[in-house]
Amino acid sequence: MRVRVDRTVCVGAGMCVLTAPEVFDQDPEDGRVVLSEPVPPPALRTRVEQAADVCPSGAITITD
Amino acid sequence: MTEHTTRPTPLPTQRPTPFDPPVELARLRGEDPVSRLAYPDGHTGWLVTGHAQVRQVLADPRFSTRNEIRHDPSPGTDVTAPPRPAPRGMFLSHDPPEHTRYRRLLTGQFTVRRMRRLTARVEEITEEHLDRMEHQGPPLDLVEAYASPVPALVIGELLGVPEGDVDRFQRTVAAVSRVDSSREDKMAAFVAMQDFLKRLVDDKRAEPTDDLLGGLVAGGELEEDELTNIAFLLLGAGLDTTANMIGLGAFHLLTHPEQAEALRDEPDSGPRVVEELLRYLSIVPHTLRTALEDLELGGHRIRAGETVTVSIAAADRDPKVFPEPNTVDPHRSAGGHLAFGHGIHQCLGQQLARVEMRVALPALLTRFPTLRMAVPESEVPTREDMAIYGVHRLPVTWGSGSG
Numbered sequence: 001m002r003v004r005v006d007r008t009v010c011v012g013a014g015m016c017v018l019t020a021p022e023v024f025d026q027d028p029e030d031g032r033v034v035l036s037e038p039v040p041p042p043a044l045r046t047r048v049e050q051a052a053d054v055c056p057s058g059a060i061t062i063t064d
Numbered sequence: 065m066t067e068h069t070t071r072p073t074p075l076p077t078q079r080p081t082p083f084d085p086p087v088e089l090a091r092l093r094g095e096d097p098v099s100r101l102a103y104p105d106g107h108t109g110w111l112v113t114g115h116a117q118v119r120q121v122l123a124d125p126r127f128s129t130r131n132e133i134r135h136d137p138s139p140g141t142d143v144t145a146p147p148r149p150a151p152r153g154m155f156l157s158h159d160p161p162e163h164t165r166y167r168r169l170l171t172g173q174f175t176v177r178r179m180r181r182l183t184a185r186v187e188e189i190t191e192e193h194l195d196r197m198e199h200q201g202p203p204l205d206l207v208e209a210y211a212s213p214v215p216a217l218v219i220g221e222l223l224g225v226p227e228g229d230v231d232r233f234q235r236t237v238a239a240v241s242r243v244d245s246s247r248e249d250k251m252a253a254f255v256a257m258q259d260f261l262k263r264l265v266d267d268k269r270a271e272p273t274d275d276l277l278g279g280l281v282a283g284g285e286l287e288e289d290e291l292t293n294i295a296f297l298l299l300g301a302g303l304d305t306t307a308n309m310i311g312l313g314a315f316h317l318l319t320h321p322e323q324a325e326a327l328r329d330e331p332d333s334g335p336r337v338v339e340e341l342l343r344y345l346s347i348v349p350h351t352l353r354t355a356l357e358d359l360e361l362g363g364h365r366i367r368a369g370e371t372v373t374v375s376i377a378a379a380d381r382d383p384k385v386f387p388e389p390n391t392v393d394p395h396r397s398a399g400g401h402l403a404f405g406h407g408i409h410q411c412l413g414q415q416l417a418r419v420e421m422r423v424a425l426p427a428l429l430t431r432f433p434t435l436r437m438a439v440p441e442s443e444v445p446t447r448e449d450m451a452i453y454g455v456h457r458l459p460v461t462w463g464s465g466s467g
């Protein structure tokens with residue numbers, strides 16, 4: 001599993017950080033998403049998928 | 065694409081209980097999650113009641129939040145007042161790119177981590193108010209003593225509003241957000257608020273402070289009117305909402321003692337209980353969007369200029385997403401609820417609101433193990449008439465007396 005984030009559309013709502021803190025973080029300056037784990041272990045798949053689903057701006061995509 | 069043959073109905077407002085949205089919304093959703101809606105000004109637009117369709121509207125840039133092109137579905141709306149564009153800085157009512165610019169300047173201040181760091185201060189403010197309640201003794205109005213002042217002090221602190229001025233603020237906010245007040249009263253409240261904030265911004269220009277507003281002033285990118293309006297938006301959006309979630313949330317817990325008990329016994333369940341209450345109570349019952357171009361939604365053709373009323377309360381009770389939607393179940397995964405909206409305008413202050421609710425509700429129950437209602441459920445005045453739902457007052461008591 002490979003994760004991509006699009007910082008240009010991120011609105012800094014922080015839903016990803018709440019859902020999968022191992023994978024997503026927020027830039028302390030502008031609040032936008034920072035990917036701390038671009039290739040998360042399979043055990044995190046469900047939560048990463050949830051994060052992509054709850055992200056209000058569709059900034060997170062998962063490719064296999 | 066179906067042609068709609070059903071007659072447009074006005075927005076349903078009759079709630080069966082203080083905690084449930086109008087039953088009519090569920091009926092409409094069952095029939096068709098996208099239906100025609102009659103607005104008081106004569107406009108015929110749409111009402112969206114399904115979770116998937118609500119998400120779709122809120123994520124679609126072809127829908128605008130601009131004031132000047134929208135129609136208000138609320139029964140008490142003054143139909144003679146021409147809608148005016150929102151002033152600079154009121155970014156909830158701006159579309160991109162204006163919205164993007166303001167939101168970017170603020171998101172850094174509202175990160176999950178930053179808000180968690182505020183937890184200790186929120187705890188202090190909460191404890192102070194619980195102390196005061198204990199000192200005052202039962203019975204008392206929980207809204208006045210706790211649910212309103214705690215969020216007011218928290219956001220006041222965030223912005224750098226001097227503590228002595230917060231009371232006046234709260235009264236002004238209540239006057240501004242009142243659906244049923246006269247236009248003159250509303251304007252007066254609005255002006256009073258503007259003046260207050262302008263002075264606050266001026267003070268921070270003269271003497272820079274280390275708070276959110278002080279930071280924006282120091283950043284130098286924004287002019288005075290923008291700063292004032294941003295502060296106005298944050299206060300307007302952050303006070304009444306959180307206060308009503310605490311007030312209505314406490315009302316629900318006190319009338320469902322087994323749930324209060326579970327929260328007392330299992331403090332770790334706090335975040336889940338809060339999330340489920342956000343879904344179940346959805347105190348921002350609806351929001352509005354207007355189509356900028358012709359488009360298709362749920363098999364209907366929406367025309368440019370038509371206003372869509374997006375029912376958050378109905379979406380958060382959609383059985384397709386939340387099985388047994390009318391039951392409060394802290395064990396469900398309430399993730400995906402729309403109480404904070406969705407899309408680019410999704411609540412900027414949601415992490416702060418979460419911190420406040422996670423602290424305030426358990427602390428209240430723990431401090432007063434015998435806390436209970438001082439009046440029958442039916443005598444609690446609810447905010448039927450307000451843009452943000454909740455309770456006006458919540459008389460409570462505790463101890464061994466009958467209160």
Ligand code: HEM
Binds near residue numbers: 155309403408416
């Ligand atoms: C439980 C408490 C709260 C609830 C239920 C709530 C709900 C909402 C909802 C539903 C929206 C989206 C409106 C729309 O799309 O039309 C929103 C936006 C917003 N909220 Fe909240 N809110 C809460 C607390 C707060 C707090 C504490 C703050 C600030 C400190 C805040 C600031 C804002 C702002 C600035 C926006 C506009 C965001 C934008 O347009 O990009 N809210 N809120």
Ligand code: SF4
Binds near residue numbers: 009024057
């Ligand atoms: S949930 Fe989406 S919008 Fe929010 S911070 Fe994460 S990537 Fe950005």
